[in-house]
Amino acid sequence: MSSSTDLGRPDPDPTVAPTRDGRPVSDRGDTVCVIGAGASGLTAVKNLREAGFGVDCYERETGVGGAWNWRHDRSPVYASTHLISSRPFTQFPDFPMPDDWPDYPHHAQLLSYFERYADHFDLRQHVWFGTEVVRVESVEGDRWDVTTRSTGGYGPERTSRYAAVVLANGHNWSPKLPRYEGLEQFRGEVMHASSYKDPAQLRGKRVLVVGAGNTGCDIAVEAAQQASRCWHATRRGYWYAPKYVFGRPADQVNDTLLALRVPLRVRQWLYHWTLRLTVGDLTRFGLPRPDHRVYETHPIANSQLVYYVGHGEITPVPDIARFGDRTVELTDGREIDPELVVFATGYLPRFEFLEGKVLGDADGSGRPRLWLNAFTAGHPTLAVVGLVQPDSGIFPISHWQSVLFARLLTLRTTHPDRAAAFGRRVAAGLGERYSAKVKDSTRHWFEVGHADYLRALQRALHDLEGK
Amino acid sequence: MAERVRVVRGWEWARPERPARREVLAAVPELDQAKPPLLFVPGFGHGAWAFAEHWLGHAAGRGFPAYALSLRGHGGSEPAPGATLRSYTHDVVQAAAGLPRQTVLVGHGAGARVVAHALARYPARAAVLVAPVLGGWGTFGTALRRNPAGTLPAVFGAGLRLNRRQLFSRELPDAEARRYVSRLGRAGRRAQWQLLTGRQPEPAVGRPPVLVLGSPDDRVVPAAALTRAARRYASAPLLFPGMGHDLMLDARWREPIDAILDWLDKDPTPAHG
Known part of the structure; x- marks a missing residue:
């Protein structure tokens, strides 16, 4: 050879x-x-x-x-x-x-x-x-x-x-770091998810997690367990799929449909319907309604996020408008005061x-x-x-x-x-x-x-x- | 044989094989001589014990780390009455990928068919098919003719039974032959059927060189079937006259294993493709 x-x-x-x-x-x-x-x-x-x-x-x-x-x-x-x-x-x-x-x-x-x-x-x-x-x-x-x-x-x-x-x-x-007005004068700690390694970094702090990718959701869940307060800022509503449905890994169930060549529209409908049965209507927790159909954004598989939102450990908030000295102003006008901002905004x-x-x-x-x-x-x-x-x-x-x-x-x-x-x-x-x-x-x-x-x-x- | 590479395997991804506890017997040389590991895959009814008897130790003695697997439902592996060819293939690929280096797959009897399937899912260093039962209706015809009493019940879901005159030459003492036959188990009902009706193996990945060997006096695999099997892999079979189907247990077990190890020592080059 x-x-x-x-x-x-x-x-x-x-x-x-x-x-x-x-x-x-x-x-x-x-x-x-x-x-x-x-x-x-x-x-x-x-x-x-x-x-x-x-x-x-x-x-x-x-x-x-x-x-x-x-x-x-x-x-x-x-x-x-x-x-x-x-x-x-x-x-x-x-x-x-x-x-x-x-x-x-x-x-x-x-x-x-x-x-x-x-x-x-x-x-x-x-x-x-x-x-x-x-x-x-x-x-x-x-x-x-x-x-x-x-x-x-x-x-x-x-x-x-x-x-x-x-x-x-x-x-x-x-790392891709988004630009926000006033970020330079923010006195709190700011990090990109790439430098997040261990939940000890969150312990006891008031944490704002930005981004609802799979990493952002994971970090939000860890902040829910470790931090004293956790806000989760997202640009839009997403479909949070559980990792298991019908007792099997969710992607295997999805691929059963793909193998059967079920058309996209039908799969979307089934998916929405399944999420309704498992996760339920997310707007009741204050999460925005998704502005797109499932499969139109990168899928998020996280069973725990919704769980912790439901327990009040994660507060879903809209996107950031601008940073102040010690505070963060959100696009809906609310102001919050995190000590640590984690940008899970991708690469x-x-x-x-x-x-x-x-x-x-x-x-x-x-x-x-x-x-x-x-x-x-x-x-x-x-x-x-x-x-x-x-x-x-x-x-x-x-x-x-x-x-x-x-x-x-x-x-x-x-x-x-x-x-x-x-x-x-x-x-x-x-x-x-x-x-x-x-x-x-x-x-x-x-x-x-x-x-x-x-x-x-x-x-x-x-x-x-x-x- | 299907000629095209398959990339999309939706059903297999969606329905992964259920894991089952596997028995793997090993004989490893004391000094690592950088020779590729061998994984012996017994045919239907046999377990890893069939290779542990002579071949494992002999291969290790010549410097090859040697392993023998019991397919699920056989030997010391987990019982699996519902096993299919796919589950057996899964067992082989798992065992091969679990070894430290790129492995030579050695399949005997219907185990050769399982190895042929595994070759499409694991780039083996090389493959050796010993008295291969590659399946199809021809195999069924031969089995019916040679051993109607053992074959007919299998059609209705019983285990396929082989008698000692099929498996061994007359040189093997009767007592030993009887002992071996008494250790035989059975393959899953569905797997037996799939041997006849199942899909043919997909093309091998990684262009492994393939050696086919057997006996012209085998009363399970006729000489013509050996030649056909070898032709699939663009070679001619190595023949060991006077031996039965179970070359690894028969009286002259040393000759075929030495031929296999000699072939591997020559470092066969990858097949063209």
């Missing part, structure tokens, strides 16, 4: 070295570069290796697991993070999680799962730990120059030339080592324009893996994206015509969506319905294979 490229590490080889700004570039031949050794990076390494490619993976941290490794300084997980989607939707399709694990495993279990995945398929030997990528530049022949250095900026930079690049640097590490994608236009981000908004959330026009040897926000688990999607990319790279030598046809398909399909119509927000840039998305990906895979 060894190929000629997997033995050597990219030692600058002066015999074949072209130069770039006077520095040597070591040519890594057919080797593929993977950026990041989180869940998506690992599955990219595994699937590229399986297809016979040599792989160099660069990881800025010293361990695998990316976001799910709580030791990493960019990790967003907090002590109580659990999966939002149940096991069958979250595990890699060819490496199941142990069946004696709970339906919704804890983040520490996730990390051990990724470590076991790396060991099982012997992936660590392909990963350069403690190495960050500074620049990724396109060079002629659809090849890529990747410049790296030790994390933190120590040591010299070195440049290697690769046949292809997989971007798997994650999209949940660069923005960042590819700081790559020119924005490579990923089709022409206007500098930071939003890439891709097909299948993975492929960009004009660069057939570049793929983004894991840049999705599915209504389910990400890892199966990352797996199939990297399988597809590995097939594409193989076909570039065996069937160039099919690879070219794929390139045309990418150009024609840029910006395609794979979900019900969603609310326009950075939060939904990468929103996909897992069934719609995976079906589209399956079609692409079959087209590519010409079957």
